[in-house]
Amino acid sequence: MGRMADTPDPRVTRSREAILAAARDLLREEGPSAVTHQRVAVRAEVGRATVYRHWPRPEQLLTDAMAGVRMPFFLDPATPVRPWLERQLRLLADQLAMPDVLAVTTALVQGALWEPEAAARRDQFAATIGRRLRAALTLAEQAGELRPAGDPHDAPALLIGPLLFRALLQPGEVSDDLIDRILDAAGTWTD
C-alpha cells in the first residue's frame, strides 16, 4: 500500500504552499476578484488542474489564503494596562495600514454581506477581539487603573472603530494624541 497517512506527500505540501502564497499575493495586490484558479496557477507556477484538485471551490481558496494572514491583536495583556493598550492600539493602527491586512479586512467585511460563511468568520473574528479587549479592561479594573464606563460590549467599537475609520476611509498617520483620546473613551483612568 501507499504512504503512511501521517507523513504528507512533500509534493502536495509544496504545491499547496506555492498556491496559497500566490493567492495571498494576488489578494494583496489586486483584490479578491483576482484570486481565480487560472491566475493563481500561473502565479504559483503550478498546473491549473492542481489548483482545482486542492481547492475545487474558489471561495475556499480565498478563505484559506486570508487565514494565512495573521492578526494577533490584544494578546497577553500586561499591567500597567494603559501603556500596554497604547502599544496595542499603535500596533493595530500600523497593521491596518499594511496592504495584506487591509485586503483581508475589506475582503472579509465585503464577503460577509453576501456569503453566510464569511459572515460567520467575521462574527467570530469580532467576538475574539472583543473578548480579548474586555479581558484587558477587566484586568485594568481589577488593578484599580480604570473605572469602565458603560456597556463593555461597546468597548470594541469605541476603541477599534476610530482606527478602522482611519484605515478604511481616511488613510494617514495616527497620532499619539488620537490614541490617547481613544483610550479616554474606555472609562476613567485613575492614574
Place this chain on the structure above:
Amino acid sequence: MGRMADTPDPRVTRSREAILAAARDLLREEGPSAVTHQRVAVRAEVGRATVYRHWPRPEQLLTDAMAGVRMPFFLDPATPVRPWLERQLRLLADQLAMPDVLAVTTALVQGALWEPEAAARRDQFAATIGRRLRAALTLAEQAGELRPAGDPHDAPALLIGPLLFRALLQPGEVSDDLIDRILDAAGTWTD
C-alpha cells in the same frame, strides 16, 4: 436635422434609468461583482448592447450606480448642537445598517484599495463628511456648548469610527448610551 440637444431622447433616459436601477439592485443584493453588463441587461430588461452603449466600461456603471445612493450626513447643524449630533449619529447608524448604504460603503472602501479613481471618491467623501462634522463642532464651540479636545482632524474618526465598526464588523443595535459615549469623545460639553 434631428432633435434639439437640450431635450433628451425619452428612450435614452428610460434605458439609462432602468439600467441604473438594475445595477443598484444587483449591487445591493449580490455585491459589486454582480454588476456586469450581462446581468444588468437581463435585470433591466434591456438589450445587452444598450448597456454597452451607455457605459462602455463596467467600472463607470458601478460608479454611477453607487452615486445614486444618497448619503446626506451631518447637513444643516442646529443649536443646541449636542442633541442635533445625537440625532445625526442615530441617523448614520440606521443608514449604515441598510443594505444599499452598506453595499456602497464596502464597495467604495474595497475599490479604493486598488483603483485610484475609487480612492479619489473615497477621499472626497471622507473630506466632505469631515468638513461638515468640524463645522458642527465649531458651531458648538461658538455657542459655548463644547470645549473641543485635541486635533479637529481626528473628530471624524472618533465620532464615525465606532459606528463604522458596528456596521462592518459587529452588526447589531446601537444603544443611546453608545452614542452618548461617542459624543463625549468630542470634547468637554459644558452643559
Place this chain on the structure above:
DNA sequence: CATCTTATGAGACAAGTTGACTCATAAGCC
C-alpha cells in the same frame, strides 16, 4: 399624417474563462 433620425434589441462573432476530464511523466516511498 408623412418622413426623417436614431436608439434599441436581436443576433453573430472571436477571444477568453471556467470547470471537468484524460493521460504520460516523474517525484517520492518501500
Place this chain on the structure above:
DNA sequence: GGCTTATGAGTCAACTTGTCTCATAAGATG
C-alpha cells in the same frame, strides 16, 4: 528497482466578454 500517486499538459463543452451589424420602431419634425 518497482510501486504508488501527485503533477502538468492538454482537450473539451459551456459560458462570458467586448465588438459589430442590421432590421425595427419610437420619437421628433414638417
